[in-house]
Amino acid sequence: MKILSGLSLQEIEEITDELKASKFRARQIHNWIYLKSVKEIDEMTDLSVKFREELKKVAKVTDIKIKVKQVSSDGTIKYLLEYPDGECVETVLMRFDNRANLTACVSSQVGCAVNCSFCATGKRGFIRNLNYKEIIEQVLMIQRDTDLKVTNVVFMGQGEPLLNLDNVLKAMEIFNENFQIGARRLTVSTSGIIPQINKLAELDMQSTLAVSLHAPNHEIRLKLMQIEDKYNMSDLHKALKNYVEKTGRRITIEYLLIKDLNDTIESAKELAHYLKDIKCNVNLIPYNPTAENDYQRPSNNSIMKFKFLLEHSGKKVTVRLERGADIDAACGQLKGKVC
Numbered sequence: 001m002k003i004l005s006g007l008s009l010q011e012i013e014e015i016t017d018e019l020k021a022s023k024f025r026a027r028q029i030h031n032w033i034y035l036k037s038v039k040e041i042d043e044m045t046d047l048s049v050k051f052r053e054e055l056k057k058v059a060k061v062t063d064i065k066i067k068v069k070q071v072s073s074d075g076t077i078k079y080l081l082e083y084p085d086g087e088c089v090e091t092v093l094m095r096f097d098n099r100a101n102l103t104a105c106v107s108s109q110v111g112c113a114v115n116c117s118f119c120a121t122g123k124r125g126f127i128r129n130l131n132y133k134e135i136i137e138q139v140l141m142i143q144r145d146t147d148l149k150v151t152n153v154v155f156m157g158q159g160e161p162l163l164n165l166d167n168v169l170k171a172m173e174i175f176n177e178n179f180q181i182g183a184r185r186l187t188v189s190t191s192g193i194i195p196q197i198n199k200l201a202e203l204d205m206q207s208t209l210a211v212s213l214h215a216p217n218h219e220i221r222l223k224l225m226q227i228e229d230k231y232n233m234s235d236l237h238k239a240l241k242n243y244v245e246k247t248g249r250r251i252t253i254e255y256l257l258i259k260d261l262n263d264t265i266e267s268a269k270e271l272a273h274y275l276k277d278i279k280c281n282v283n284l285i286p287y288n289p290t291a292e293n294d295y296q297r298p299s300n301n302s303i304m305k306f307k308f309l310l311e312h313s314g315k316k317v318t319v320r321l322e323r324g325a326d327i328d329a330a331c332g333q334l335k336g337k338v339c
């Protein structure tokens with residue numbers, strides 16, 4: 001049985017060829033899957049009943065299930081999706097009241113090997129990569145469930161996207177071509193896998209690279225992110241400069257603000273110095289306390305002081321709006337825990 005979600009137009013044409021139907025039928029099916037997000041073949045109403053019956057014998061729309069769905073008081077929706085092998089990942093739909101954007105935060109792996117100390121996913125360890133179809137199914141599932149069109153995709157769910165780069169790149173190509181989501185509305189986030197950042201620098205991509213820095217120096221970063229031991233901030237700095245030089249694109253620096261650890265005035269100054277020759281915007285993310293560790297959220301006063309100091313150094317700085325904290329959908333809180 002073929003799964004239609006994730007197939008290219010050419011792959012759908014192979015199915016319609018086998019059924020002795022025209023290429024136009026393949027185009028219709030493609031539109032129903034990607035633009036109209038149908039749940040069942042029977043919803044493809046511009047196909048004859050006879051053809052739909054034939055198609056149902058060899059194909060179905062999807063084989064993943066929504067295992068749990070949670071809706072936050074701010075409208076954020078978190079899904080726990082189950083793949084046929086029983087593995088689960090979480091996917092989040094974020095809406096922002098003042099914007100028309102609907103952003104899907106997708107997972108790229110089941111679990112994660114990077115094991116950042118603040119992250120719930122890392123505690124699970126690495127289970128397996130998702131293939132590109134399993135990645136795009138997350139967005140299709142959101143669209144099917146909500147009847148809404150996702151406008152932005154961020155690879156910030158479970159897993160390290162750059163450790164599953166081929167599947168992530170293929171999924172991005174499909175988001176761009178089949179879902180008609182502009183490349184600039186696609187963001188890949190990384191903990192700082194230097195060889196893969198260098199590889200991305202060689203590709204002519206319009207998407208955004210977000211780098212989870214989270215610290216102003218090697219010592220603090222090592223406490224937060226084991227990856228610093230392998231790919232340290234000094235080498236990362238060279239890779240980021242190289243990326244900007246090669247692509248001309250501005251990087252987004254993600255910085256989780258944790259009380260008394262990396263939120264001090266000294267940290268802000270040190271961070272500003274580290275970033276001074278890198279073309280980037282900075283996204284500050286006040287930490288959401290979890291039961292997993294003792295990290296605390298800084299006071300609003302500390303957050304604003306930190307922001308001011310970075311802005312004073314010439315960077316554009318935003319403080320990320322907290323979405324879905326009441327359903328554990330905020331940054332670092334995904335881990336498929338009921339699976």
Ligand code: SF4
Nearest residue numbers: 112115116119122159
């Ligand atoms: S923050 Fe990202 S890279 Fe780090 S453990 Fe969690 S999922 Fe992996």
